[in-house]
Amino acid sequence: MKNLITLANICKKYDTCDNHFFALNDICVTVAQGEMVAISGNSGSGKSTLMNIIGCLDIPSSGKYVLNGENVSKLRDNRLSEIRNRTIGFIFQSFNLVSGFTALENVELPLVYRGIAKKQRKKLALEALEKVGLSDRITHHPNQLSGGQQQRVAIARAIAASPPLILADEPTGNLDRASSEQVMETLNELNKEGHTIILITHDEKLASRMPRLITISDGMIV
Numbered sequence: 001m002k003n004l005i006t007l008a009n010i011c012k013k014y015d016t017c018d019n020h021f022f023a024l025n026d027i028c029v030t031v032a033q034g035e036m037v038a039i040s041g042n043s044g045s046g047k048s049t050l051m052n053i054i055g056c057l058d059i060p061s062s063g064k065y066v067l068n069g070e071n072v073s074k075l076r077d078n079r080l081s082e083i084r085n086r087t088i089g090f091i092f093q094s095f096n097l098v099s100g101f102t103a104l105e106n107v108e109l110p111l112v113y114r115g116i117a118k119k120q121r122k123k124l125a126l127e128a129l130e131k132v133g134l135s136d137r138i139t140h141h142p143n144q145l146s147g148g149q150q151q152r153v154a155i156a157r158a159i160a161a162s163p164p165l166i167l168a169d170e171p172t173g174n175l176d177r178a179s180s181e182q183v184m185e186t187l188n189e190l191n192k193e194g195h196t197i198i199l200i201t202h203d204e205k206l207a208s209r210m211p212r213l214i215t216i217s218d219g220m221i222v
Contacts, residue, residue, distance in 0.1 A: 001065075002121040004164055004196050006053065010063035012049050014218075023049040025219040031198065033164065036200045038192040038210035044221040048169075054216035055088055055167050056080040068164055089158030091212060093170035095150045097142045097157075103129060104138040107157045132186055144201055148179025155186055159195065166190065169200045172189045182211070184209075 010027040013020050041047040052058040053065060056072055059080070063144055065073045068087050072080065073084035084090075094110055096107045116124070129135055132152040135192050142150050151171060168187065172180035184206070191197050201207050207215075215222050 001032045001034060002031040003030045004068055005029070005164050005198075006066040008064040008066075008082065010050075010053065010060045010065060012046075012053065012058070016221050022219050024053070027063070027216075027219075027221060028159055029214060029221065030076040031196065032101055033196055034191070035196045035211045035212060036188070036210060038201060038207040039214045039216060040204060040207035041216040043200060047200055047202075048213060049219075050125070050216060051169060051198075054198060055090065057083045076188050085110065086161075086187040087163055087165055088164070089161070089163040089166045089193075091154050091158050091166065091168040091171045093173040095142070095154045095174075097150055097153060101141050102139050102141055103134060103145070103153045106142075107160050110157060111162075111182075112158055116161070120142065122136075124160045125156070131159070131190075132156045142148075146179065147175050148182050151175060151179070151183050152186060155183070155190075159190060164196060166197045167200070168196050168197065170202070172201075172203070172206065180206075194216075 007027050009025055011022060012024040027050065039047050054059055064071060072083060075186060082158050099108065103124050107128055108121045111121040111124060130216055132155050134149060134152055134156065137149060145154060155163045159196060172183050175183065187197055199210060207213050
């Protein structure tokens with residue numbers, strides 16, 4: 001199986017007036033297409049910095065990052081934005097839904113930015129909401145949904161365009177236990193369907209349930 005992600009000798013350095021600080025130091029990781037991986041670490045470990053680089057929200061100070069066959073290490077912001085839109089589906093702890101939009105409209109929103117025609121957008125959004133078990137909530141607004149349902153809308157939004165990579169940042173952090181289990185069950189099902197999933201978490205118990213665990217501490221993989 002081919003590698004979707006290759007990180008080679010990745011460093012992220014921040015300079016101050018009197019010294020420099022490595023948030024990431026010589027990170028080497030590969031993730032194969034179709035894998036389900038957790039990246040875990042305590043606050044300040046570097047996992048958020050690593051997530052930002054994997055998600056093309058930031059670029060490394062040095063090293064090479066190949067995503068889906070393309071070297072994205074030194075690209076400009078507008079090109080990184082295009083790659084994020086085409087290649088990565090994001091799921092956030094805070095859901096990031098638009099309060100004035102229905103569930104269906106929230107899922108359709110990133111498809112608008114991809115230039116997908118209205119009829120096809122609606123079809124893809126409906127299919128994604130059905131996949132996460134919310135086909136009966138398509139006209140509901142976020143404030144009419146439970147936390148778990150809002151997160152499933154966010155998952156539907158992330159998968160509607162079938163991106164190769166789903167990047168989930170603390171996706172159960174704001175949820176109760178029952179809702180967390182539903183979200184993890186949904187992510188497991190998506191992985192079985194072939195989606196590559198990277199889960200960022202500080203929850204060691206949750207991370208230990210993943211098929212593969214990468215632990216980061218002081219900017220290095222341990």
